[in-house]
Amino acid sequence: MKSSPSASSLKDLGIGPELATHFFKPIDRSAPPSPTKRHTKITVVGAGNVGMAIAQTILTQDLADVLSLVDANPDKLRGEMLDLQHAAAFLPRTRILASEDYSVTTGSDLCIVTAGARQIPGESRLGLLQRNLSMFRSIVPELARRSPDSILMVVSNPVDVLTYVAWKLSGFPSNRVIGSGTNLDSSRFRFLIADHLEVNAQDVQAYMVGEHGDSSVALWSSISVGGVPILSFLEKQEIEYEKELLDKIRKAVVDSAYEVIRLKGYTSWAIGYSVASLARSILRDQRRIHPISLLARASTASVKIRRFSSACLRSLAGQGCLG
Numbered sequence: 001m002k003s004s005p006s007a008s009s010l011k012d013l014g015i016g017p018e019l020a021t022h023f024f025k026p027i028d029r030s031a032p033p034s035p036t037k038r039h040t041k042i043t044v045v046g047a048g049n050v051g052m053a054i055a056q057t058i059l060t061q062d063l064a065d066v067l068s069l070v071d072a073n074p075d076k077l078r079g080e081m082l083d084l085q086h087a088a089a090f091l092p093r094t095r096i097l098a099s100e101d102y103s104v105t106t107g108s109d110l111c112i113v114t115a116g117a118r119q120i121p122g123e124s125r126l127g128l129l130q131r132n133l134s135m136f137r138s139i140v141p142e143l144a145r146r147s148p149d150s151i152l153m154v155v156s157n158p159v160d161v162l163t164y165v166a167w168k169l170s171g172f173p174s175n176r177v178i179g180s181g182t183n184l185d186s187s188r189f190r191f192l193i194a195d196h197l198e199v200n201a202q203d204v205q206a207y208m209v210g211e212h213g214d215s216s217v218a219l220w221s222s223i224s225v226g227g228v229p230i231l232s233f234l235e236k237q238e239i240e241y242e243k244e245l246l247d248k249i250r251k252a253v254v255d256s257a258y259e260v261i262r263l264k265g266y267t268s269w270a271i272g273y274s275v276a277s278l279a280r281s282i283l284r285d286q287r288r289i290h291p292i293s294l295l296a297r298a299s300t301a302s303v304k305i306r307r308f309s310s311a312c313l314r315s316l317a318g319q320g321c322l323g
């Protein structure tokens with residue numbers, strides 16, 4: 001399928017681009033488009049549940065001027081592209097491209113990879129590795145070649161291992177290859193704490209760190225509610241709280257994805273918002289703190305992916321780097 005900037009239905013009706021030239025004549029002496037205006041381009045590879053949740057959140061949050069979608073299934077891809085384009089009247093203006101051909105991704109600022117197998121109910125994320133590894137061999141070099149200055153963000157599972165694989169395959173500096181990490185786990189953690197305390201999750205600071213999913217670690221000392229470090233406050237005030245409650249919350253965070261997958265077959269909305277929040281922080285230089293997957297050290301023979309517990313997503317300005 002060819003890259004398509006817009007739905008082809010007008011062309012199919014015999015109405016060509018000359019119509020636009022007649023209706024929309026250039027305004028005399030109007031300012032030409034600024035040569036310094038930089039357009040933000042985001043690519044999402046994998047137009048499945050996760051890819052489309054990310055795409056639609058990016059659109060509604062006005063994070064990109066150009067959104068390009070790539071998938072191996074041409075009908076699904078074109079269907080998703082048209083469906084999003086048909087919402088143009090309700091959204092900030094974004095050019096949406098879709099193709100199986102990676103040329104559509106050229107010049108992206110951020111490439112997000114969601115393609116690949118997903119868990120069936122009860123299956124672990126690590127069980128997906130072999131299937132998704134071979135897919136990455138075809139996806140990552142294409143992205144790296146066409147957007148050599150981009151940030152590569154891995155979402156496909158197992159996300160931490162595949163972030164390492166993507167770094168190796170891309171040849172990018174390690175600070176330009178990240179995984180969505182435990183940003184989602186932390187959001188689930190914040191939701192559960194907020195739900196228990198009956199407060200707004202946005203007023204709860206709390207981080208899950210380590211590997212996304214089963215072995216993620218709750219940073220209990222990181223919890224603060226309305227700025228109050230809650231556990232040390234309770235201890236200082238000698239207020240009793242059930243230690244088992246903490247275990248229950250941590251277990252509920254880890255079980256969250258399994259429960260959603262058992263109930264609806266996949267998870268999508270929360271990861272969509274999680275990745276959009278990362279995209280905003282990176283592209284808009286928000287200087288927010290997110291727990292992501294990032295290679296921390298690559299200096300020995302036994303290089304392993306290691307995660308930042310609190311990676312600070314710093315400016316893209318100038319260097320296109322995360323630090």
Ligand SMILES: NC(=O)C1=CN([C@@H]2O[C@H](COP(=O)(O)OP(=O)(O)OC[C@H]3O[C@@H](n4cnc5c(N)ncnc54)[C@H](O)[C@@H]3O)[C@@H](O)[C@H]2O)C=CC1
Pocket residue numbers: 045046047048049050051070071072073076114115116117118119128132135138139154155156157158159180181184212266267268271
């Ligand atoms: N890191 C995280 O927090 C999360 C990660 N995930 C992971 O995201 C991945 C995608 O999940 P879903 O979207 O639910 O799966 P899905 O099955 O709905 O979508 C996968 C898409 O990848 C496409 N695809 C397959 N091979 C491809 C290739 N070589 N090139 C381009 N596209 C290809 C398929 O056609 C399909 O549209 C899974 O690995 C899942 O485990 C899901 C939720 C959260």
Ligand SMILES: CC(=O)C(=O)O
Pocket residue numbers: 125157184213257267271
């Ligand atoms: C599927 C997955 O990794 C999640 O929702 O956490």
